[in-house]
Amino acid sequence: MKSDKISEAVVRRLPVYLRFLNDLQKREISTVSSQELGQKLDLNPAQIRKDLAYFGDFGRKGIGYDVSYLIEKIRHILKLDQQINVALVGAGNLGHALSNYNAYLKDTMKITAIFDAYEPKVGQQINSLTVQPMSELGDTIRAQGIRIGIITVPDSEAQNVADILVDSGIEAILNFAPVILKTPANIRIHAADFTTDLQSLAYYLHDGKDEAEDEQQ
Amino acid sequence: MKSDKISEAVVRRLPVYLRFLNDLQKREISTVSSQELGQKLDLNPAQIRKDLAYFGDFGRKGIGYDVSYLIEKIRHILKLDQQINVALVGAGNLGHALSNYNAYLKDTMKITAIFDAYEPKVGQQINSLTVQPMSELGDTIRAQGIRIGIITVPDSEAQNVADILVDSGIEAILNFAPVILKTPANIRIHAADFTTDLQSLAYYLHDGKDEAEDEQQ
Numbered sequence: 500m501k502s503d504k505i506s507e508a509v510v511r512r513l514p515v516y517l518r519f520l521n522d523l524q525k526r527e528i529s530t531v532s533s534q535e536l537g538q539k540l541d542l543n544p545a546q547i548r549k550d551l552a553y554f555g556d557f558g559r560k561g562i563g564y565d566v567s568y569l570i571e572k573i574r575h576i577l578k579l580d581q582q583i584n585v586a587l588v589g590a591g592n593l594g595h596a597l598s599n600y601n602a603y604l605k606d607t608m609k610i611t612a613i614f615d616a617y618e619p620k621v622g623q624q625i626n627s628l629t630v631q632p633m634s635e636l637g638d639t640i641r642a643q644g645i646r647i648g649i650i651t652v653p654d655s656e657a658q659n660v661a662d663i664l665v666d667s668g669i670e671a672i673l674n675f676a677p678v679i680l681k682t683p684a685n686i687r688i689h690a691a692d693f694t695t696d697l698q699s700l701a702y703y704l705h706d707g708k709d710e711a712e713d714e715q716q
Numbered sequence: 717m718k719s720d721k722i723s724e725a726v727v728r729r730l731p732v733y734l735r736f737l738n739d740l741q742k743r744e745i746s747t748v749s750s751q752e753l754g755q756k757l758d759l760n761p762a763q764i765r766k767d768l769a770y771f772g773d774f775g776r777k778g779i780g781y782d783v784s785y786l787i788e789k790i791r792h793i794l795k796l797d798q799q800i801n802v803a804l805v806g807a808g809n810l811g812h813a814l815s816n817y818n819a820y821l822k823d824t825m826k827i828t829a830i831f832d833a834y835e836p837k838v839g840q841q842i843n844s845l846t847v848q849p850m851s852e853l854g855d856t857i858r859a860q861g862i863r864i865g866i867i868t869v870p871d872s873e874a875q876n877v878a879d880i881l882v883d884s885g886i887e888a889i890l891n892f893a894p895v896i897l898k899t900p901a902n903i904r905i906h907a908a909d910f911t912t913d914l915q916s917l918a919y920y921l922h923d924g925k926d927e928a929e930d931e932q933q
Contacts, residue, residue, distance in 0.1 A: 522846065596808065596809035695728070
């Protein structure tokens with residue numbers, strides 16, 4: 500079912516579809532058209548049909564997509580039908596905030612361990628987890644079969660943490676430190692630096708509000 | 717110079733180029749090839765040349781791109797050569813964490829005001845800002861000419877906050893609440909929900925680690 504040709508842009512849209520579909524299911528809506536999806540998600544319906552067609556023939560002409568079937572398929576494609584344990588490194592404000600998201604991650608994906616290098620933080624309770632020292636990182640990753648690491652440490656420490664995560668067998672990293680990490684090619688890195696989000700958002704600010712160009716808009 | 721046809725995917729890559737280019741400039745490297753950019757950023761060099769060609773003819777064959785010229789151009793395209801003020805609504809752990817990023821946002825884009833609905837938070841100092849009550853949101857946005865809002869409130873409050881931001885004249889929103897916001901079409905919304913980042917990352921986990929499929933990898 501899975502082709503290696505699926506672009507990152509498509510993969511990144513799937514969780515967005517999933518979130519909206521889950522919302523429909525909660526409201527007991529059982530079918531949805533690509534038009535409705537498109538309108539809600541600000542995407543071209545043809546783009547949505549193309550995205551979903553990568554993974555098989557889900558839609559039925561004139562009826563649309565079966566919501567619960569599509570949820571199941573996307574969950575499978577994204578491997579969200581497996582238990583995936585996640586380690587969070589860096590128990591600062593951001594680490595605290597992210598650990599609160601456990602509730603949204605549903606039962607199959609969970610932050611199961613939190614680490615910090617700063618001694619006074621070790622032993623603190625964050626939600627139901629106890630902050631562990633960095634010295635326990637490798638053993639805990641192996642013992643819990645943790646596959647994804649989240650880095651929320653200061654940028655000067657991020658590469659060092661990434662190295663330890665990779666050495667401990669992690670397969671993917673979500674990096675919140677505003678630095679570009681060097682890792683082996685088989686490790687997937689997503690940069691979650693919010694400054695790039697903000698900067699790309701600035702592109703869409705309205706041009707020349709008080710200027711003559713206004714009329715070109 | 718700006719075409720309305722530039723896709724969001726391209727716009728989202730520009731800050732990533734910018735970050736790498738700033739890093740090169742710090743190291744006093746004055747030219748860079750699309751090959752080097754591609755290797756560093758895990759992108760096809762042809763893709764990078766195509767991305768940058770949208771905005772004009774920057775590169776010189778056999779020499780590459782002039783780093784400081786390219787930085788200047790991307791900053792202009794992203795409107796980072798203008799002062800852009802940002803309001804942050806929600807002074808919880810995530811709000812605290814994000815306000816720390818002001819240092820990375822450089823001088824032209826800045827979080828200049830923080831708001832919270834929870835009375836005991838009002839008046840608190842976060843870095844150099846004082847948390848303001850929600851009742852001051854509209855006036856402050858207008859007084860400071862704030863153009864971008866960041867939402868870090870609980871999901872049940874996110875739509876209400878978005879409505880107030882829009883009514884106060886904000887043009888773009890970075891939304892960290894895991895809900896889909898309804899706003900007028902001329903308001904740009906980026907969802908920064910990290911659960912979608914994590915979920916798309918799961919797609920790249922290695923298949924069938926302990927299974928027969930292993931050999932297909």
